[in-house]
Amino acid sequence: MAAALVSIVSMAVLGLPVALAVDRRARGPLLIGTAFLYGSGLVFVVLLVLSILHIRWTLLSVTVAGLLGCSVAWFAGRTRVSTQHSALSTRHSSPHVLDLITLLTLAGYALYATLAPLWEWDFWAIWGLKARVFLEQGGIDWRFLGSQWNVFAHPDYPLLVPLNYDFIALLGGGWSDRWLGVLLVAWAAAALLIVRGLAAQELPPFVASLVTLATASAAVSAYVGLAEGPLIAFGAAGVLFIRRAILFDDPSAWRHGALLLGLAANVKNEGLALLVAVGIAVLILKPRMVLRLWPAAALAAPWLILRATHVLPTDIVAGSVFSRIIGRLPYVVPMGRFLFARLHEPWFWLAIVAGIVIAPAARRRREAFVLIATAVQLAFFITSYLATPHDPRWHIATSWPRLTVQLALPITFATIMMLAVSFPGVEESADAEARSEQQ
Amino acid sequence: MPSWRRVLALIAVIAIVALRLELRYIQLPFLDRTLIAKAFEIRPDRLWPEYPRFLEGVRARTQNGDAVALIAPTLDWENGYSYAYYRASYFLAGREVLPVADSEGRLHPENFRRAKYAAVWGREMPPGRATVVWRGHGGMLLLRQ
Numbered sequence: 001m002a003a004a005l006v007s008i009v010s011m012a013v014l015g016l017p018v019a020l021a022v023d024r025r026a027r028g029p030l031l032i033g034t035a036f037l038y039g040s041g042l043v044f045v046v047l048l049v050l051s052i053l054h055i056r057w058t059l060l061s062v063t064v065a066g067l068l069g070c071s072v073a074w075f076a077g078r079t080r081v082s083t084q085h086s087a088l089s090t091r092h093s094s095p096h097v098l099d100l101i102t103l104l105t106l107a108g109y110a111l112y113a114t115l116a117p118l119w120e121w122d123f124w125a126i127w128g129l130k131a132r133v134f135l136e137q138g139g140i141d142w143r144f145l146g147s148q149w150n151v152f153a154h155p156d157y158p159l160l161v162p163l164n165y166d167f168i169a170l171l172g173g174g175w176s177d178r179w180l181g182v183l184l185v186a187w188a189a190a191a192l193l194i195v196r197g198l199a200a201q202e203l204p205p206f207v208a209s210l211v212t213l214a215t216a217s218a219a220v221s222a223y224v225g226l227a228e229g230p231l232i233a234f235g236a237a238g239v240l241f242i243r244r245a246i247l248f249d250d251p252s253a254w255r256h257g258a259l260l261l262g263l264a265a266n267v268k269n270e271g272l273a274l275l276v277a278v279g280i281a282v283l284i285l286k287p288r289m290v291l292r293l294w295p296a297a298a299l300a301a302p303w304l305i306l307r308a309t310h311v312l313p314t315d316i317v318a319g320s321v322f323s324r325i326i327g328r329l330p331y332v333v334p335m336g337r338f339l340f341a342r343l344h345e346p347w348f349w350l351a352i353v354a355g356i357v358i359a360p361a362a363r364r365r366r367e368a369f370v371l372i373a374t375a376v377q378l379a380f381f382i383t384s385y386l387a388t389p390h391d392p393r394w395h396i397a398t399s400w401p402r403l404t405v406q407l408a409l410p411i412t413f414a415t416i417m418m419l420a421v422s423f424p425g426v427e428e429s430a431d432a433e434a435r436s437e438q439q
Numbered sequence: 440m441p442s443w444r445r446v447l448a449l450i451a452v453i454a455i456v457a458l459r460l461e462l463r464y465i466q467l468p469f470l471d472r473t474l475i476a477k478a479f480e481i482r483p484d485r486l487w488p489e490y491p492r493f494l495e496g497v498r499a500r501t502q503n504g505d506a507v508a509l510i511a512p513t514l515d516w517e518n519g520y521s522y523a524y525y526r527a528s529y530f531l532a533g534r535e536v537l538p539v540a541d542s543e544g545r546l547h548p549e550n551f552r553r554a555k556y557a558a559v560w561g562r563e564m565p566p567g568r569a570t571v572v573w574r575g576h577g578g579m580l581l582l583r584q
Contacts, residue, residue, distance in 0.1 A: 101465070108464030115472060116479035124483060125525040129532065136503055136533030149538055149550075152525060175532075210456060217459040348458040355451040358444060412455060422448035 001114075003172030004182040008036070010066075010171070011164075011186075015039025017070040021077025022259065023252035028093065029200075033193030034256060036186055037234060041263040041299075042069050043167045044160040048140070048302065056138035059170050093200030098209035102196075102216050106189055109220040113181030123177070123225030126153050131165035132175050142310055155312040158303045160266040161227045177225075184221065184229045191219040191233035195413060198240050207423055211416045218409040227268045228402055234264035235274045236409035238296075239373055242278055243414070246286055246369050254292045262299025269314070270377075270406060272300060277376035281369050318389050325386045335385060335392060344401035348408075352415050359418035370414035374407050483526070487512075490523070490560060493576035494530035497558045500573050500580055503533035508554035512561035514540040527558065557581040 015038035019031055026034065046065045047057060055061055118128060130153060133144050145155035164183060169175045195215050199208035218236070221229035241257030244250055261278055264271035275296050282290045307314075328335070343349060356364065356371070364371070381403050388395045420426045484491050501507060511523035520540050528536045537550035551557065551565075559565065560578030569581040 101460075104468070105461050105464050108461070108467035111467045111472060112464060115476040119479045119482045121483070121525075124529040129525075129529045132529060132532035147535075149536075150528070152521070153528070210452070214456045214459045217461045220461060220464060345458065348455065351451055351454040351458055355448070355455060358447045358451055360444070412459065416452055416455065419448040419452050422445040422452070 001179040001182065003176075004168050004179040007168040007171045008182060008186045011039030011043055011167070012036045013039065014042050014066050014070050017074035018042060018077075021073045022255045024077075026252075028197060029193035030197030033190040033197065033237070034260075036190040037194075037237060037260060037263065038073075040164055040187070040190075040230070041160065041234075041259070041266075042066060042073075044163045044263070044266060045069060045299075047163040047166060048159065051134075051139040052306075054139070057135075057166065057170060058138070062167065062170055093197065093208060094205050096205040096209035098206065098213055099196070102192060102209070102213045105213075105216045105220060106185065106192065109188060110182070110185045113184045113224045114179060115181075117177045118180055118225035120223060120225045122223070126157065127161050127227060128165060128177055128180070128225060129153055130159065131162035131169070134162060135166050135169050135175055145312055146310055151313060151315075154315070156269070156307050156314040157227075158266040158268065158271070160263065161230055164230075181224050184224050187230045187233040188216075188219040188221070191237055191409070192216055194237045195219075195240065195409070198244060199413070199417075201244070202417070203420055203426060204423075207416075207420050207426055211413055211420075214416055215409045215412050218405055218412065221405065223402060228405065231264060231267045231271050232406055232409055234260050234267055235271055235406065236413075238264055239274070239278060239370060239410040240413060242282065242293075242373075243367075243369050243410075245292075246282070246289070247366065254289070255295065258293045258295040259299065261293070262296035265296065265300035266303055269316075270381075270403070272304075273380040274373075274377055274406075275300060277373045277380060280376050281372040284372055285369055315389060316384055316387055321387045324389065325383070328386045328392065331392075332386075335382075335396075338393065338396060339382070339385075339400060342396060342400050344404050349404070352411055355415040355419050359415070360421065363418040363421060367414040367418050370410050374411045377407060486519075487523075487561075489577045490526065491530060493560050493578040494527055494558070496573060496575050497527075497556075497578075497580050498531055498534075501531070501534055501556055504535070505556055506535040506537055506554040507531060507556045507558050508537045508539055508551045510539060510551075510557060510559040510562055510565060514546065516540060516542045516544065523560070531558075552583075554583060557583060 012032070012035050015035040016031075018038035019026060019034040022034070022038075043062075043066065046062060046069050050057055050061060050065055055065075118124070130144075133141050137144075140159065144150055145153075165180055168180060168183065192212055192215070196208060196212040199211040203211065215236075218232055219229075221232060223229070238257050238259075238261035241253045241260060245253035245257055257278075261271075261275045265275045275293075278296075279290060279293055282293065385392050385396055481488065497507065507527075509524055509527050511520055513519040513523075520538070521542065524536065524538045537547075537554050539547050539551050541547065556572070557565065557569065558578065558580055564571070564579065564581070568584045570584065572580045572582050574580075
């Protein structure tokens with residue numbers, strides 16, 4: 001357990017200069033949350049680069065490269081951000097008693113995630129397996145990924161999660177899956193700190209704590225050891241920062257959003273889809289701003305190039321994708337019915353839809369970015385079911401609940417933001433905030 | 440904002456928050472977690488509890504880079520061989536674990552011939568020349584000649 005905890009603290013320390021380089025004036029929950037996520041991302045980048053350079057992973061090589069990486073980020077960001085105003089740091093949130101329930105949820109999740117050595121099939125057949133194989137190799141084992149016998153491990157999946165597990169193993173002096181669940185707790189905590197910090201920029205503490213409590217369920221992924229938790233942390237944080245950037249034209253929020261979405265693309269293929277969905281939403285709402293997402297593309301590109309050069313197979317595009325999609329188009333309605341029948345937590349989704357309908361039109365327009373990005377991502381999910389080379393019913397049954405949880409955090413945040421004007425004193429508070437930001 | 444809409448909005452927010460409360464986690468600090476922990480601990484190997492111990496024994500007697508063919512009680516992919524193969528890949532990380540059957544129901548004797556070792560669990564010794572390196576936990580490790 002000590003190795004896992006030391007690793008998490010080390011990631012947060014490594015990520016702190018990066019978070020401050022992105023926004024020098026960041027403080028409080030936003031700083032802590034982003035520092036950990038950037039630390040986790042930096043560890044991934046460092047291990048990936050060392051592997052590309054054929055430098056064997058050791059505690060020393062990783063530490064030196066990590067310190068070098070965060071120093072570069074610090075100096076790169078120093079001159080630029082010191083001259084720019086950051087809207088993110090203008091408000092500080094005071095805690096609210098409701099935050100205790102969120103803390104209790106997180107504490108319970110910490111106990112759950114560390115009950116036993118990681119037990120999920122997909123952990124030891126995909127995410128943990130790759131981490132353990134790479135640790136033995138002292139770098140990414142391209143022979144393992146390229147072997148026809150290891151297709152079951154999804155060689156095309158991005159590697160942020162396995163390489164984060166490897167960082168813990170390097171610090172611990174060897175492989176142990178007993179306490180890796182702590183990392184899932186850290187990702188969830190980082191996501192909730194960011195949600196709390198961003199909500200507090202626009203809402204009074206009571207409502208901000210309510211938003212955080214409502215999103216806690218999505219952040220604490222029940223799929224312990226899999227990449228759902230970090231995908232939700234990086235992806236949802238990225239979406240919420242871009243939302244902030246669009247609403248308040250905040251340069252630091254653009255940078256945070258783009259970097260976090262780029263890291264989400266290195267967690268799972270759905271993260272890559274999310275990056276495209278966000279790009280489409282930005283193109284629709286603020287076409288000139290889409291180039292501000294370039295850091296996301298720059299972060300996503302290396303793995304895409306590596307997996308193409310190593311010819312790692314992606315099952316969803318195996319064979320003739322278009323003929324499968326065309327062939328299944330007549331079954332879209334039954335498939336829709338099946339998706340509806342297998343919808344995870346249908347009452348929650350009903351409440352979300354009701355909330356969107358009830359909200360004033362002006363508030364819906366205000367949250368258009370999150371609504372469009374979520375709708376496009378949902379369309380990608382449905383298209384993947386049409387394109388799958390597997391039995392679609394099996395594919396839906398085994399993945400649909402996980403995918404809907406991925407969508408839940410940003411849409412919950414946006415829906416409560418739309419409805420929050422019904423709380424006494426909120427309307428004035430949010431409007432005043434918007435005015436002060438735009439001046 | 441009209442009052443009726445304000446009331447509906449409040450109801451929607453309360454519903455969203457209430458439906459997202461994670462009672463299973465909120466309760467967990469106050470429950471005896473021993474049984475749940477035990478259930479999770481045995482979950483991956485509940486059908487073949489000895490199998491991981493056998494794989495640990497194989498790991499202790501092989502080196503990184505060694506090719507190890509896997510023979511399990513069943514060679515039927517869907518009925519146990521996939522589990523045996525995936526689990527062996529995890530425990531024997533660093534070795535090249537080779538399956539002798541695949542998901543299409545085809546056998547791969549070439550993998551058996553290519554391997555330096557054969558890890559045989561829950562079955563009799565296969566035909567052919569091989570030296571038993573180790574026996575334990577319901578299986579044996581063979582050095583192929």
